[in-house]
Every structure is written in C-alpha cells, then in structure tokens.
Amino acid sequence: MNAIEFRQVTLRLGGRDVLGDASLAVAAGEIIGVLGPNGAGKTTLMRAILGLVPAARGEIRVFGRPAARGNPAVGYMPQTRSTGANLRLRGRDFVAGVVNGHRPGLPFPGKAGRAEVDRVLDLVGAAALAGRPLAETSGGERQRLLLAQALVGRPRLLLLDEPLANLDPRFQGDVVALAAALRAELGITILFSAHELNPLLGAIDRVLYLGNGQAALGTVDEVITGPVLSRLYGAEIEVVRVRGRIFVMSGGQDMERDAHRHDHGGAHALLGASHDHA
Amino acid sequence: MLDYDFMRNAFAAAAIVAAVAGLVGYFLVLRGQTFAGHALAHVGFTGATGSVLIGISPLWGLVALTVTAGLGMGAIGERLVQRDVAIGIVLALALGLGLLFLHFYTAYAAQATALLFGNVLSVDAATVRALLWLGLVTVGLLAAISRPLLFASLQPELAEAKGVRLRLYSGLFLGIVGLAVAECVQIVGVLLVFALMVGPAATAQRLTTRVAGGLVLSPVLALAEAWAGIALAFYTDWPASFWITALSAGGYLAATISPAGRVR
Ligand SMILES: Nc1ncnc2c1ncn2[C@@H]1O[C@H](COP(=O)(O)OP(=O)(O)OP(=O)(O)O)[C@@H](O)[C@H]1O
Ligand SMILES: [Mg+2]
Numbered sequence: 001m002n003a004i005e006f007r008q009v010t011l012r013l014g015g016r017d018v019l020g021d022a023s024l025a026v027a028a029g030e031i032i033g034v035l036g037p038n039g040a041g042k043t044t045l046m047r048a049i050l051g052l053v054p055a056a057r058g059e060i061r062v063f064g065r066p067a068a069r070g071n072p073a074v075g076y077m078p079q080t081r082s083t084g085a086n087l088r089l090r091g092r093d094f095v096a097g098v099v100n101g102h103r104p105g106l107p108f109p110g111k112a113g114r115a116e117v118d119r120v121l122d123l124v125g126a127a128a129l130a131g132r133p134l135a136e137t138s139g140g141e142r143q144r145l146l147l148a149q150a151l152v153g154r155p156r157l158l159l160l161d162e163p164l165a166n167l168d169p170r171f172q173g174d175v176v177a178l179a180a181a182l183r184a185e186l187g188i189t190i191l192f193s194a195h196e197l198n199p200l201l202g203a204i205d206r207v208l209y210l211g212n213g214q215a216a217l218g219t220v221d222e223v224i225t226g227p228v229l230s231r232l233y234g235a236e237i238e239v240v241r242v243r244g245r246i247f248v249m250s251g252g253q254d255m256e257r258d259a260h261r262h263d264h265g266g267a268h269a270l271l272g273a274s275h276d277h278a
Numbered sequence: 279m280l281d282y283d284f285m286r287n288a289f290a291a292a293a294i295v296a297a298v299a300g301l302v303g304y305f306l307v308l309r310g311q312t313f314a315g316h317a318l319a320h321v322g323f324t325g326a327t328g329s330v331l332i333g334i335s336p337l338w339g340l341v342a343l344t345v346t347a348g349l350g351m352g353a354i355g356e357r358l359v360q361r362d363v364a365i366g367i368v369l370a371l372a373l374g375l376g377l378l379f380l381h382f383y384t385a386y387a388a389q390a391t392a393l394l395f396g397n398v399l400s401v402d403a404a405t406v407r408a409l410l411w412l413g414l415v416t417v418g419l420l421a422a423i424s425r426p427l428l429f430a431s432l433q434p435e436l437a438e439a440k441g442v443r444l445r446l447y448s449g450l451f452l453g454i455v456g457l458a459v460a461e462c463v464q465i466v467g468v469l470l471v472f473a474l475m476v477g478p479a480a481t482a483q484r485l486t487t488r489v490a491g492g493l494v495l496s497p498v499l500a501l502a503e504a505w506a507g508i509a510l511a512f513y514t515d516w517p518a519s520f521w522i523t524a525l526s527a528g529g530y531l532a533a534t535i536s537p538a539g540r541v542r
C-alpha cells in the first residue's frame with residue numbers, strides 16, 4: 001500500500017498556489033528526502049499530509065485514507081524549534097506531554113506511558129539528557145527530544161521538517177543515520193526535508209524536489225538533473241558531481257547552500273562554497 | 279488567633295483560593311500568558327464595580343466578566359492574545375470603565391480599595407462557601423482539560439497535528455483563568471492577582487523540573503504564602519495583601535538566586 005498519495009493536488013496559501021496539480025505516490029517503507037529552496041512548500045506539503053492544510057483541489061491519501069488531523073499513524077517533527085526552549089521543564093516531561101496528549105484527562109503518564117517515553121528516548125539516544133531542564137539543553141539536544149516526541153505512539157509515517165537545521169556536520173550525520181536505523185528497525189516511512197542533498201545521499205531512497213509550484217519525485221539520478229531542476233527553479237541550473245557529492249549550481253552559485261546562507265553574498269567558486277560533511 | 283470568626287474565614291478562603299491559583303497559575307506561567315491573566319483581573323474590576331451599580335454581588339459580576347473576557351480572548355486567537363499592545367489597551371480601558379462605575383456610586387470608596395487591593399479579613403462565611411464551589415468547578419474543569427492543554431502548550435504544532443484543537447483549549451483555559459482570577463480578587467484584589475497566580479507558580483517552576491512536582495509545589499507555595507501573610511497581618515496589623523505580595527516576591531527571589539533553584 002502507498003503511504004502517501006497525491007492525486008492532482010493543488011495547495012493554496014494566502015491566495016497563492018504553493019503546489020499546483022501535483023500527483024505522486026510514496027510507497028510504505030521509503031525514505032524520501034524533500035528538497036527545495038526557501039518557500040518552495042516543504043512545510044506546507046507536510047502540513048497537508050497531516051490534514052492541517054486542506055487541498056484546494058485534488059485528493060491526498062495517507063495509507064489509503066483521506067488525509068485528516070489526528071491520524072495516529074503519522075508522527076511529525078515541526079520546523080519551529082523555539083518551543084519550550086526556555087522552559088525549566090526536564091526533557092523527559094517534555095516528551096511525556098505528548099503521550100495520549102489529545103485525550104482529555106490529567107497530565108500524568110501511567111505505567112504504559114512511562115514505558116513509551118523510555119522507548120522513544122532510547123530510540124533517539126536521548127535518555128541521558130532527558131533529566132536536564134530544556135533551558136539547559138543545546139539546540140541539537142532539543143532536536144533529539146523533538147524527534148522522540150514525533151515517535152510517540154509508534155507512527156508508521158514520520159514527517160521530519162528540517163531535522164538537520166542548526167546541527168553541525170557530525171550531528172547531521174547522526175540524525176540521518178538515526179532516520180535510516182528507525183526505518184530499518186521499525187519499517188516506517190519517512191519524509192525528511194532538508195536544504196542540502198549531500199548529507200542525505202546514503203540514506204534516502206528517492207527525492208521529492210519542490211519549486212515553482214511543482215514537484216518532482218524520483219531517484220537522485222532522475223531528479224537531480226539540469227533539465228528537471230531548471231524547471232523547478234525557473235532558471236538555468238547545472239548539476240555538478242564531485243567525488244560522490246552533488247552540487248546544484250546556477251551561474252557559478254551553489255543553490256542549495258545559498259538557500260540558507262544569505263549572509264555570504266556574491267557568487268561562490270564551486271569548491272570554495274562547499275565544506276565537507278563526512 | 280483562630281478564636282475569631284473572621285480569621286477562620288480568612289484562612290479557609292485563602293486555602294481554597296491558593297489551591298486554585300497555584301494550579302491554574304502553573305499552566306499560565308508555562309504557557310507564557312501571565313499578562314493575559316493580569317488583563318483579566320482588570321476586566322474583573324469593571325465587572326465588580328458594574329455589578330455593584332446594578333445591585334448584584336461583586337463576586338458574581340467579577341466571575342461573569344472575567345470568564346466572558348477569557349473565553350473571548352481565546353476565541354480571538356492565541357496570536358492576538360499574546361500581543362502585549364492589544365492586552366494593554368484592554369487592560370487600561372477596563373480599569374477606566376471600573377473607575378467610571380465607581381464615580382456613579384460614590385458611597386463605595388472603601389469597597390473600591392478592597393477590590394483593588396483585597397481585604398481577606400472581611401471575607402464572610404457565605405463568601406467562603408461560594409469560593410469553595412467556584413474552586414471545585416475551576417479545578418474540575420482544569421483537571422479535565424489539563425493533558426491536552428499541556429500538550430498544546432509544550433508543542434502546539436504537533437498537538438494540532440494529533441487532533442488537539444488549539445483554539446478550543448486556549449479559550450477554555452482562559453475561561454478557567456477568568457474563574458481563578460475572580461477568586462483571587464477576594465483575597466488580594468485586582469491589582470495583586472499576580473502574587474497568588476504567578477509568584478508561587480513561577481517559584482515552583484524554578485524549584486522542580488517535573489510537571490507533577492510543579493503541580494504539587496505551586497499550590498503548596500501559594501497556600502503557605504497566603505496563610506503566612508494572613509497570620510503576619512494579624513500580628514502586625516499591616517494589610518494581609520502586602521504580606522502576601524512580599525512573601526510571593528521573596529519566595530521567587532530566593533528560588534532564583536539560591537542554589538536550590540538549580541535543583542533538578
Ligand atoms: N500561513 C500562510 N499564509 C500565506 N502564505 C503562506 C503561509 N505559510 C507559508 N506561506 C507561503 O507558502 C509558501 C510555502 O511555504 P513553506 O513554509 O511551505 O516553505 P518551505 O519550503 O517550508 O520553506 P523553508 O525552507 O523556508 O522552510 C511560501 O511562499 C510562504 O510564503
Ligand atoms: Mg519549511
């Protein structure tokens with residue numbers, strides 16, 4: 001069964017089409033890298049799968065059923081990372097707040113709830129830091145806790161919105177490996193959005209590239225090509241491969257890097273623009 | 279000091295209100311909505327003075343207006359409620375209106391002071407009974423929604439995805455805050471609601487990093503501060519509200535600077 005299916009879906013926000021007439025299918029058990037420049041619609045796509053953004057036209061199906069809020073089969077790690085950042089609440093309780101969180105009642109997890117918290121903390125390797133108050137954790141550590149929250153309730157589909165943001169290369173590698181391990185262990189489907197393709201290369205099955213209101217889903221070799229990306233960026237794009245790494249270039253600039261490094265300014269030399277994240 | 283009826287009433291009323299304020303305040307501080315609580319108290323002033331004008335008991339005028347305003351703020355939406363400017367304007371208008379109502383009812387200058395700063399030593403047995411019922415309703419409602427409320431406070435986007443209706447819980451919670459505020463006003467008055475709602479809860483959140491710990495510690499601190507304040511008022515003849523605010527501020531300060539404030 002397909003985990004996600006878009007049938008001629010148009011997503012509209014504030015009167016503008018973020019995605020126009022897109023059809024695509026993600027098989028259960030796939031890891032998909034979701035890429036595209038700022039404002040391409042990565043977050044909007046995930047929110048649509050969650051049922052938080054209704055399709056203006058077309059139909060979105062999740063495990064065969066129309067996308068709707070409150071689907072326990074879907075876990076979500078939102079892009080907003082500021083939540084709870086200055087609370088003096090320990091990480092464990094931050095994660096425990098998610099257990100059965102949609103049901104009315106008292107905010108104390110029972111025995112089963114505590115076991116679930118232990119399970120997800122172990123899965124993301126956050127058991128040791130879960131005793132510290134959130135205000136005393138780093139951004140990367142908090143990201144692990146957010147991932148743990150997303151795993152509460154054993155979802156079959158995991159939507160991770162830019163889990164690599166703010167992480168140094170080593171932790172980026174850890175999170176990507178973690179996603180791959182979760183898939184191997186739990187057999188879940190993962191949508192993993194990112195601004196850079198290279199850190200994901202070994203772990204993803206296919207890429208979903210968004211841009212210009214369009215979507216292209218396929219293997220890296222099918223999608224990361226000059227013609228496809230030129231269509232998505234609406235500009236002449238060149239794809240350069242260097243020692244197993246891929247650079248998306250426009251007029252000598254590395255597009256993916258520039259998407260989140262506006263402060264650099266000017267054009268980059270090809271190799272000067274990229275650092276190694278082995 | 280317990281030989282006096284008014285002292286027994288004061289302790290009973292303070293116990294009820296402290297429990298309510300401590301529990302509701304915990305979530306208020308967690309959600310970063312303390313300013314909204316402050317604004318609701320000011321709206322309550324309008325309600326209380328207005329109800330005196332039309333001849334209803336100030337307690338019910340308070341409850342009616344704070345709960346309505348709380349639900350209204352929730353309905354307008356989370357984003358707007360957290361806007362300081364909007365709240366500040368409502369707050370000033372509420373006090374101004376309250377003043378106007380007082381102007382029409384000049385005989386009640388003493389009552390105005392009691393409303394603004396509280397007068398716990400004048401609480402009668404009937405008010406204690408009313409507070410008890412109100413308190414039970416408030417805590418009952420809070421208990422019923424506390425899990426989704428916590429979820430929505432900690433991780434709103436995930437909560438929304440999991441089917442928690444953010445607007446609904448935000449509105450219900452502010453309605454509950456309205457009830458709690460109306461009760462607090464009986465003890466410390468409109469202007470000093472923070473002393474019971476925010477001080478103990480913020481102190482508790484410095485002293486424990488656990489939800490369960492905070493939900494126990496916050497009302498216990500509120501109770502200790504309220505009772506100690508009343509006892510000190512009895513022996514010094516200074517206003518109880520002063521002592522409660524002093525203890526509330528002192529507790530928070532101590533928790534912030536002491537090494538115990540770093541305890542996990
Ligand atoms: N609430 C909203 N109302 C109107 N337009 C919106 C809203 N949220 C997002 N948009 C617009 O929709 C488009 C897609 O936004 P989205 O957040 O999905 O992009 P994204 O690919 O996640 O970008 P980023 O890489 O910056 O996270 C953007 O052009 C954005 O300006
Ligand atoms: Mg985004």
